[in-house]
Amino acid sequence: MKWKIIKTFICVFCAMAFAGNLSAEINVVATLPWIGDIAKQIGKEKVSVTTLVKTGQDPHYVEAKPGLIIAARKADIIMYNGLDLEIGYLPVIIESSKNPNIQPGKIGNFDCSKFVSPIEKPSSVDRSMGDIHPLGNPHYHFSPASILAVAKGMADTLAEIDPTNKSHYQKNYQLFYEKWQEKMAQWKSKNLVGKKFIAYHTLFSYLANEFGFQIAGCIEAKPGIPPSSGDIKKIIDTANRVKPNAILFNVYSPKKPVEFIANKTGLKTILVPHDVGSLPQTDDWFSFMDKVISLLSEA
Amino acid sequence: MKQKSFFKETLWLLLIIFTFSTRLFSQDINERIKLLEEKLKAQESLIQQQQSTIKLLQEELELIKKQSGQEKIVAKVEEKPAYKSGGLFGATSAYNPNISLILDTFLYSTNLKEDELESWNIPGFIKEGLEHKKGMNIHAAELYFFAPVDPFFNLYATIPVTEEGVELEEAYLVTTFLPAGIQAKIGKFKSGFGRHNSQHAHLWKFVDEPLVYRALTGHEGINEKGIQLTFLPDFPFYAQLGIEALQGENEILFGLDRSKGLHAFGAFAKASFDIGDYGTILLGPSVMIGDTKTESIEENSIFTGDTTLAAFEFTYKWKPSRWKSFTLQSEYMWRKQKGKIQDTSTSTINNLKRIQDGLYLQTIYQTGRWGFGARYDLLEPLNDKYNLDGVQTSFGDKPWRASAMVEFNPSEFSKIRLQYNYDKSSRTGKTNNEVYLQFIGGVGAHAAHSF
Known part of the structure; x- marks a missing residue:
């Protein structure tokens, strides 16, 4: 009796595991709204983007709700801020998603901070200073130079995951770069x-x-x-x-x-x-x- | 005969796991070598960069020395880390596992005498009394370790250090390579049965466990060696299914009989829905069955038989911001044990059948750094069967307890909690009025918490 139940479970597991997601779009899961937005600008109609952290939410304190885990379950790539900003919830979301594509070390695990030189990196830390970020200030999305580097990194990585649309991502990055230059001139003038x-x-x-x-x-x-x-x-x-x-x-x-x-x-x-x-x-x-x-x- | 089929089936299960794994291991080796080569190159260039920086700095220093003519120059050279840190786990000391230590300690006061405390059991359920003493208690200083082992496994270990010694509470591998949606947990771990069971003590909302857990599973819960398989289907909502094959060492549920190998088996399902922007519901049933041989039921007795345990959990959490939340959590648990109980002094054997249940309902309101909670525990709400050779034994009033709690969290890493229990669980007519003042502090890199 016991074994029959267990057998049935295993069979259901196997059957469902191989019935994969067959949609053509690249499924991007972004932790923060700005990451989702850059991914949209680089991927346009070739990607579908889900953002985990809501626009009014403090990105330091998010709970690994089951709804976020199920979103990560379907991701081809997960893009995150890094520098430990999401340390309180992202590791558990990634592991519990049971999605091998997005585990650390895989191409679908995209740490935006890889393309950034962090500032305010403390030479020594302990928590008597509060919840300080030992890897440096994680709020680099206010830095146009950093964002440009992240956008380039996204274009390259999306092209690697989805090589047939490589030129699409490159073109979108070029458009992003042109707009960036135009806007930079405006911002610098203020x-x-x-x-x-x-x-x-x-x-x-x-x-x-x-x-x-x-x-x-x-x-x-x-x-x-x-x-x-x-x-x-x-x-x-x-x-x-x-x-x-x-x-x-x-x-x-x-x-x-x-x-x-x-x-x-x-x-x-x-x-x-x-x-x-x-x-x-x-x-x-x-x-x-x-x-x-x-x-x-x-x- | 049964033994043989157990063996066969275990082999079968392992075979499935290995077919998945070998396929993926081989695929990844080339990737890993490539990655390593890249990393090596990156490090070489980093070293070169650093050397040239050092040279430059040396030159500059010489220049300054010459200019000022003084030898007493203290140069501040910024230490550059050898690794470009970052990544999900943010490790700066690259290969050390993430380690944390959590101290859980409390002051305890009660109207009971010390010997009454030791015999504060729940007749019909458990014969052990309470473990803690009046005054200062150290629950544990718990060491946590976690890190990826390789691209295929993550490793977790929980090692509480108590005044009695060091214990291996949990140590398990979690797979990260199995095909989408499937994950295995191998080692010693807290079972996925129910809601409260898999939560670590420092995350509990009250100092002590719900009464129904103490009565039906023992205060350590179902924490067993074994294998767990979980599956997260590609549904539009969260639904997790899990099965477990466990050694069955829980003293109350399964007990001493190691000769049978894995002899406790569980299954659970959990579903979750978001309600509006801030609300989340998590609910689902769990069941566990196994063979039992235990001395825990009555003094000087051995019970041999089988156990079925079932539970239904429900949690609603509303959390509009970091500074405000409301949680309602409840579990109902039901247990059936049937078999023979032998009196070890007289050798008389009786048939025992007990069907018992219990529930708890707790609610927490958090505002700012403060939390307020209330909990109600009740045993035998629907079932109080305790049949010895067909004769019902009556133990007296239904055990129950009411608790109130206030906590303050100075930061994310510390907690001060005051709790009062009005405890009528021992069926003696007496009341245990207990007060806890708990302090929890954690240092180090602690793993992220689940919902």
């Missing part, structure tokens, strides 16, 4: 050099580096830990000293400390999109950057 800001989280370091403004301090002194009253006092002192242009926060930052500091210092606050789609008119990566740069330049 003068951000010399501006100073206070930010909630270390989101804007790459942008500050590349556009020559300064992040004078972060309200969240230790990443992942809500600021203490001492931290808040310190940031108010910093603000009074350096006279920044504004306080930058995003949709998932706690509102209370931001408003409190704004009241105490008289600084204005700017809600900056943290990713593609997190605010209106940020439907793709270019318009997202348009919005970020225009918000900062108007401050």
